[in-house]
């Protein structure tokens with residue numbers, strides 16, 4: 001049976017219960033459990049190790065200040081640390097240039113096309129002249145998919161179904177936008193694996209050709225240990241500006257968010273929480289920390305203490 | 306560089322000159338398994354088994370430890386009972402028509418896997434029919450139709466935003482009429498937390514059974530190979546809704562190892578039948594336990 005993170009931590013805190021100080025030994029036992037709990041939430045193994053080592057030191061440093069139960073204190077320290085590590089919330093995106101270009105990239109099936117539509121809808125709502133560019137020339141019906149979404153939200157989609165050169169399509173899209181008074185172009189690209197050299201080169205070429213003011217890396221919140229490898233490579237190739245975390249309407253712990261943040265040091269800017277065009281939210285590090293820990297209740301308990 | 310070394314290379318280093326599996330070896334093993342998404346619970350299980358085994362029949366060389374490790378991991382993977390059939394995509398021993406319903410969360414690779422499966426069956430001279438029962442996601446029907454065209458297999462569809470059960474029913478009915486050997490039903494991606502959508506799957510199944518009581522003969526759950534521990538919950542919930550009978554793991558052409566499937570196969574006793582290794586129609590392989598375990602331990 002999958003043991004929930006909460007259970008695991010509760011188990012770990014039993015080591016501390018009743019003790020009035022956080023000692024070396026009980027912190028060691030607990031950090032090990034916390035590490036395993038983080039890993040179960042899909043935080044990268046090495047990163048979980050680093051974080052718990054650091055938390056352990058923090059816990060030791062704070063032993064004098066302990067006014068609540070050590071177990072609760074410990075949870076609070078962990079939650080605070082995770083929140084801090086995930087950065088501040090609601091980073092805005094940069095919209096510069098004529099037109100401003102926002103490039104969307106990521107693995108296959110992560111939710112790029114859906115997010116492109118959502119972002120376009122959001123910008124349109126803000127009164128911006130926005131356009132979508134269909135630069136996925138590989139996936140069957142990728143263009144149709146974006147067109148359907150464009151129609152739903154009332155945003156024009158630039159596409160060249162016969163053209164087999166994604167860079168050329170992207171460039172034409174920009175020219176078209178300029179001629180037609182569109183101020184922002186969101187460029188949807190094909191899904192690609194970080195190890196696919198030809199495809200990584202393509203997206204790098206699109207970047208070079210368009211000089212986007214914002215590049216967003218879209219990642220599925222259910223991703224496991226491999227998230228760090230992928231994020232690292234995409235970042236090396238594109239030096240992206242922010243991360244979009246998708247499918248958070250499910251029950252994934254989303255530990256990949258923490259791993260990616262640690263590895264590339266780029267903010268998570270949006271979270272995607274459904275298939276509908278409205279399901280887009282800003283990222284809140286504290287909520288994400290609680291989600292990874294699976295213990296929002298315990299946190300609020302400590303807050304009240 | 307440490308990360309470039311094979312697991313056995315790394316393990317060999319820590320076990321040299323030792324006759325027991327000590328803390329250092331176990332830590333190394335834990336890291337390797339966890340980094341492949343095997344998960345804490347299954348990793349602990351594997352390590353326990355290794356420890357017991359070593360206590361019983363002491364290993365004398367690192368080679369022997371390698372072998373034990375491979376065996377213990379492979380033992381957790383449920384044997385694919387119909388391996389000879391799926392190996393060759395021959396359907397002689399299967400009921401005709403053989404109905405496969407494909408399910409899974411959003412974007413894992415269901416439609417693509419269906420295209421590849423259709424291609425394999427078609428290549429083996431089988432008559433295949435596809436049912437476009439994802440009537441929800443933008444251009445989902447178009448996507449399946451393009452696959453049908455690509456691999457030269459007919460697609461039964463009612464267009465977008467129609468009743469998926471009706472499409473599935475119709476696909477099976479038409480399949481029977483034209484004497485199809487294999488009928489594969491595509492369904493919309495859905496997160497297992499959405500009760501209504503999970504009930505819809507149960508309904509699709511029930512409606513198909515009105516026409517062909519023993520259908521679907523196979524419920525194939527597609528899992529994304531890069532998914533972490535959430536895949537365990539996916540397997541549990543989809544099994545509850547549709548009695549999943551087999552698994553496919555996709556996107557193994559990347560750097561993700563898909564280790565989560567070990568715990569899933571062990572817990573639910575569902576065999577992994579296929580793996581996806583690319584986006585092309587030939588990028589489907591029949592799952593091979595030994596090869597999978599090998600790839601886990603390769604960097």
Ligand SMILES: Nc1nc2c(ncn2[C@@H]2O[C@H](COP(=O)(O)OP(=O)(O)OP(=O)(O)O)[C@@H](O)[C@H]2O)c(=O)[nH]1
Nearest residue numbers: 108109110111112113114191247272273274411412
């Ligand atoms: N539940 C849920 N589903 C989502 C979310 N975002 C995207 N999806 C679904 O995930 C699937 C894949 O989304 P796409 O937008 O097609 O993903 P993509 O990255 O463009 O895929 P490729 O172009 O094939 O690489 C679709 O079924 C979407 O409806 C989300 O936040 N929640």
Ligand SMILES: Nc1nc2c(ncn2[C@@H]2O[C@H](COP(=O)(O)OP(=O)(O)OP(=O)(O)O)[C@@H](O)[C@H]2O)c(=O)[nH]1
Nearest residue numbers: 108109411412413414415416417494556581582583
């Ligand atoms: N690299 C790689 N990509 C794959 C594989 N299988 C599927 N894909 C890609 O993953 C993306 C999603 O695949 P789909 O078949 O549309 O997934 P789906 O589960 O039908 O998605 P929804 O219907 O939206 O839930 C597409 O870009 C596929 O080309 C695979 O084995 N390897």
Ligand SMILES: [Mg+2]
Nearest residue numbers: 112113136142
């Ligand atoms: Mg797309």
Ligand SMILES: [Mg+2]
Nearest residue numbers: 415416439445
């Ligand atoms: Mg599909």
